[in-house]
Amino acid sequence: MLEPWRTGRIIRIDRATPATWHFWIEIPELDVFDFKPGQFVTLDLPIHEKKNKRWRSYSIASAPDGTNVIELVIVLLEDGAGTNYLFREVKEGSELLLRGPQGVFTLPDSLEKDLFLVCTGTGIAPFRSMVNFIHHNNIPHRDIHLIFGCRTFGDALYRNEMEALQQQEPGFFYHPVFSREEQVSSGEYKGYVHGVYETLLKAEKNPASFFLCGWKNMIDEARQRLQDLGYDKKDIHFELYG
Structure with a gap:
């Protein structure tokens, strides 16, 4: 069953890089916006007459914390109508329609195996939610490896936070x-x-x-390499961007 469309209010915008921004959205009609780490929300942006051409989905980068505020991390696409609207028109105080939470890209009920979280760019968003949720709720786990690919040091989203978490959470490794x-x-x-x-x-x-x-090329290559190493398809979960 789909969640209803709700009004969200932008309460904060930070610039991680010139082309990657953090957006904090409050959902005033709810006391708590409850979701599972790894899920996403869909925004209905006023960029087209047809509904399905207005919708853009983004993974939630924050962990569930008992509030009605979520964080998204979004990269500007030069030819992207949705991101151009978000970067050029949206300000603190702006309102927009959103629906969620949605998605099944979520942690297993029991973390009995080592966990490899492999991402590029803003694909770190669902994994940041997952590892913070595990840490703050003292969830038992085996080794967790977060492997995050980007171009330069300045593109390393949440770098200080992940380095600190590596020191604080036994069995969590940031690569x-x-x-x-x-x-x-x-x-x-x-x-x-x-x-x-x-x-x-x-x-x-x-x-x-x-x-x-992350992007399709990275995921396609990783899936093939992991299967070549002998891992079963059912142990490989993915979420495409773009």
Whole structure:
């Protein structure tokens, strides 16, 4: 059953990079906006006459916290009508229609296997929600590896937060991967996400579940590589962007 459309109010906007912004949305008619980490909301933006051409879906980047405020992290697409509207027309105090929560890209009931969260760009959003939820609720888990690919150090969304969480949450490991940096520090990687999870998997060889979030090319390649390593399709979950 679909949730009804509700009015959301933009209460804060922060710029992570010139082309990637954080939007905090309050849903005033609810005391608590309840959702599962990994779910998304759909925005109905005034950019077209046809409904299905106005709808844009974004994963919730915040963890459920008992409030009626959620955070989205959105990248500007040059030819994207939806993101151009959000970046150019929306201000703090603006209202927009949203529906949610939606989606089944969520954590299993029991975290009995190692968890590999593989993402690029704003694909980190559902994983940030998941790992903060696990941490704040003291949920038992095996090793969790967050492998986050981006171009440069300045593109590493939530970097300080993830580095701090790695120190605070036993069994959580943050692996940033940079495709356009010549020199990286210990614990960081050059290149792309695929080499990182393959190296980790070959070293550990434990049962694992995989969650992939990002552009189609990355997900298609990761799914094939993981199956080539012998992992079952049913252990590979993904959410496409774009």
